[in-house]
Amino acid sequence: MTQLPGSYESYWMESVAGADHRALAAGLEVDVAVVGGGIAGICTAWELTRAGHSVAVLEADRIAAGVTGYTTAKLSSQHGLIYAQLLKSLGAEGARLYARSQQQAVEYVAEVSVQLGIDCELERVPAYAYAESSDQVEQIQAEAEAAREAGLPASFVTETGLPYPIAGAVRIEDQAQFHPRKYLLALASDMVGRGGHIYERTRVVSLDEGKPCRLTTEGGATVTARDVVVATHYPVFDRAMLFSRLEPSRELVIAASIPGEHDPQGMYITQEQNTRSVRTAPYGTGQRLLIVTGEKFKPGIGDVSRRYEELAAWTRDRFPGASITHRWAAQDNTTTDRLPYVGRFHPGAKHVYVATGFGAWGMSNGVMSGRLITAHITGQELPWSKLYDPTRLHPLREAPSLLKLQASVAKHFVGDRLPASHADSIEDIAPGTGAVVRVEGRRCAVYRDEDGDVQAVSARCTHLGCIVHFNDAERAWECPCHGSRFATDGTVVQGPANRPLEPRRLPTGTEDSDR
Incomplete structure (x- = not known):
């Protein structure tokens, strides 16, 4: 691999240092234990602390430093070409509920940022899902119509701020982009100020769903809690069997400085060319940081270096003069029906909740999850509770994706044990x-x-x-x-x-x- 320039680190991680939180060394009793300190965990813990509950966040590494620290940080209800699919699979009401829950998350971050005085570089911009090929225009037009029917300010356009031509795009107004760590570290600080607890370097290894629930850490400490929230990106406990309905994928990120006048003024994504996602962020006087994501692949599939080279080449070709500053990779999980799992962990769970399966749209879904799980725990009902219920199963809709996922897992589980080694010696x-x-x-x-x-x-x-x-x-x-x-x-x-x-x-x- 040709050595790419710049830092092999996420810009979000490099640009903001977090406060240190000690590891849990002794037993602890709280109302709610939140396992995982990413956007879903921090938002949930902050909401519950604000509602008057005693809460502890237990993070295996550092808060806002896992998947959340390596995101693209688009805060949007525009999740690729999803509304036409939702309209077909869930009907008009299901699509409207999804759009409403996601757009409310966008507005909520803007409101909280003002309330707490958080300077998280939040910018309101339109979001686009586009196609360069004329063969895809009909699909883009259908998506624009479905998004409008779902209640979003959507339109079909053929002109954007991108420096290259497109065949068509869905444009959705009133979306946002922000610095995720600046936002979440501020929430964490406010949470601690309200009496909440955060423990880093505290990996949870077991869960007993008793009354109360008991969590055991890698270091042997026990946490007792009335309710437990599993917000670990991919659930670390298998009793709900969600691993059979979650497909992990990774995407690479290239960040490059560009002159401010070359800012495309929006957030963009296309499914073509193995996904290409574009947005910018503030980056010094007269500059913007161009953030390009793509080259989607399954974890464990090799030749990642080549994929970085291809993404860097695309960036330089489409944005001449872009100077690469950072590169990193992101990972997320997609459910078999493309809707996150947020709610009770399994059919028999009474005090354990989960948030997972965000399908690469973790910013709005993480915020939505915090509000939805808080509603569950405080005895409230949100209109989209059933939409995201982890215990749902739609055999006819999910069967093709489920079978494809399990066939892939079986291929690796059996095939990787065949006699041929990955190296001879x-x-x-x-x-x-x-x-x-x-x-x-x-x-x-x-x-x-x-x-x-x-x-x-x-x-x-x-x-x-x-x-x-x-x-x-x-x-x-x-x-x-x-x-x-x-x-x-x-x-x-x-x-x-x-x-x-x-x-x-x-x-x-x-x-x-x-x-």
């Missing part, structure tokens, strides 16, 4: 790369660093046992079945796995085999 692994190798009859995930030192861990994901694959660009082990990610030393980077890959001892002399 440890000697074949070049510095700075990794591969799965059979060592003394067992599959090992082996990484060789730039100095030639070798590190080996079990190749079996600790979630359900699929074989991990190496991501060459991010230097991480990824599970192609459900999206768990691990550092080269086996530590968990992203769930649903909550236990590290076990270390493996290599035969004597292997570590120095190429020296």
Whole structure:
């Protein structure tokens, strides 16, 4: 791979440092325990604290630093080409409820930012879903009509602020873009000021749904709570079997500085060319930060470096003079009917709630989830509660997506165990790369660093046992079945796995085999 310029870090993470919160070291009792400190978890905890509940956020790493710290941060009710599909699958009322719940989330962030005096760089701009090919115009026109019928200020247009021609686009007014960490860290600070608790480096590994509920952390501390909210992006507990209805995917992000006068004045997305999403953010005097997302792929699918190169080439081609400053990757999960799961964790759950399956639209869905779960816990009813109910199942509508997802999982679960290894021997692994190798009859995930030192861990994901694959660009082990990610030393980077890959001892002399 040609080395791309700029920082290999999210602009949101690099530009704002968060306050440190200590790890939980002893037992704790609260009204509500929120597992996960991303946008859904922080928004839920803030709402509940404001409603007078004692709340603790338990975050495995740092708050607003996981998926939320690596988002594109579009705050919008325009979620690609979704309203025509919703109109067909749910009817006019279902599409209207979805649009209303999402647009209310956009307006709510704007209102809260003013109320708390949060300078989160919030800008009101239109959102576009566009196509360059004339073959897609009819689909775009149908989407514009469906979005209008759903109650959104939508129109079909053929002109945009993009520096290249399009065949047509759905334009939706009154959307927003913002700095997600500035917003969420301010909410977290306000929450703590109201008596709430935040614990970082506190990974939850077990849940007992008793009365009260009990959570156990990796460090052995116990948290007792009347209610529990699982907001870990991909649920870390399997009892609801949601993993069979969630498909993980990753997208790459390229950020580049451009002159302010070249700002396309909006947020854009197309499904063409394996997805291309464009927006900008403030970036110094007279400049804007162009943020381009795309190259969607499943975790564990290799050649990520090539995908970065293709996205960078597209950015330079479409925005001549753009100077790359950052690059990072985002991950999300999509449900089999494209609607998030927000509500009671499973049919028998009385005090455990979940928020997941945002389908790459986590900003509005995270805010919506915080308000919806708070309504559940405080005994209120929102009009869209049933729309997002995790216990719903629409066999006819979901069957094709469900079968396709399970076939993909089965392919990896069985196929990755066939005799052929990902590499023939440890000697074949070049510095700075990794591969799965059979060592003394067992599959090992082996990484060789730039100095030639070798590190080996079990190749079996600790979630359900699929074989991990190496991501060459991010230097991480990824599970192609459900999206768990691990550092080269086996530590968990992203769930649903909550236990590290076990270390493996290599035969004597292997570590120095190429020296």
